[in-house]
Amino acid sequence: MxxxxxxxxxxxxxxxxxxxxxxxxxxxxxxxxxxxxxxxxxxxxxxxxxxxxxxxxxxxxxxxxxxxxxxxxxxxxxxxxxxxxxxxxxxxxxxxxxxxxxxxxxxxxxxxxxxxxxxxxxxxxxxxxAPEPDTIIQENLFFLRIMADHAKFIGHLLDPSERKLVDQARDFSHDFDQLVFQAIDLDSMRPQSETVPLMDQFLDQNRVSVVSLRDFKKTARELIEACRIKSNIHPLLADHTFREAERFLEIIDLFDSHLSGGR
Incomplete structure (x- = not known):
């Protein structure tokens, strides 16, 4: 085994x-x-x-x-x-x-x-x-910040004429910045005796946002590979950021499974 x-x-x-x-x-x-x-x-x-x-x-x-x-x-x-x-x-x-x-x-x-x-x-x-509640918050905070950074990089590396995609990247940047602040607040106020309900909600919110960003990255990667959008984004970089979003989703599922086992 x-x-x-x-x-x-x-x-x-x-x-x-x-x-x-x-x-x-x-x-x-x-x-x-x-x-x-x-x-x-x-x-x-x-x-x-x-x-x-x-x-x-x-x-x-x-x-x-x-x-x-x-x-x-x-x-x-x-x-x-x-x-x-x-x-x-x-x-x-x-x-x-x-x-x-x-x-x-x-x-x-x-x-x-x-x-x-x-x-x-x-x-x-x-x-x-096995992750502890403190670890779950801090690890999510790390990845939320990574996702926020990705949105910023995508927005700055797209050609300015790609206005719709630039706006979408800016919206994702804002959304993930807010999730970062929310994670910091949760880390500060979390009552030790009520970790599971708070963590469940926290992970669910993160999952929804990461899935949306992952899908945006997937579309952008396909468009870049097909030379259908104008940008300075290397195709490998587009795939790189997509894989990191997929990784974050795997980690959210891992933490969710650990919390479920602890109930």
Whole structure:
């Protein structure tokens, strides 16, 4: 029988290693031609996470727990390293030491995802699998902010002539900003003895909004791939944001299942 820590570890690495590799690609495409050192570093991270994906193929849900924990440690170091690189790029950008096509918020956004990935691996190696109510709120807050950022990026990368899509992206940005504030309020006021009804409502509201944004991203991805809308959005970036919305929905279902089991 498979170990749940093994199963979850491999799932996290499978999803987030691909995300990290794509982050490095997007950063490299956003640098200007003279920023050769930063481009070279980004390419090194692409290679690093490709190797991790190759190693991942040697594991399965029945793999030895200690072997998987050792792999988690290896991937953790890679996640911390790319987090450091992203924060370095952000610092250079905010100090105006470099000019690139990578928005500061985008660089901050992808560094938050690297930190999340590293923390998940650390928690799994410490045996932390089942979420607590505090964890549910904080993890949803993390993903709600990610979704709000995505809407902002889409709106800014669409051609201004795509007025209807720009308006839709702006509306999604506003909606998710409100959900972020709602999550912060819930985290502050949540009575310990009444977590389940509040959490049920919280997760249901998030699910409805994420499904709408996921469908918007799916449509945008298909239009971009078919060259039917004008934008600076790379087709892989459109697919990337769609996959992250799908991931959030999986996590909402995971938390919902955990709460149901605790009733």
């Amino acid at each position: 498979s170990n749940p820590i093994v199963e979850r570890s491999l799932d996290e690495i499978r999803f987030w290693s691909r995300i990290m590799k794509e982050h490095a690609l997007f950063l490299s495409l956003g640098f200007t031609y003279e920023q050769t050192q930063l481009i070279a570093e980004a390419k090194q991270f692409i290679t690093l996470f490709e190797r991790i994906e190759e190693k991942l193929a040697r594991f399965n849900v029945n793999s030895d727990l200690q072997r998987v924990k050792s792999f988690n440690n290896e991937v953790y170091q890679a996640a911390v390293a790319i987090w450091g690189y992203k924060r370095k790029v952000l610092g250079l950008t905010l100090r105006c030491e470099i000019r690139s096509n990578n928005y500061p918020l985008l660089v901050d956004h992808i560094s938050r995802e690297a930190a999340y990935f590293a923390n998940r691996l650390r928690d799994l190696n410490e045996g932390k699998l």
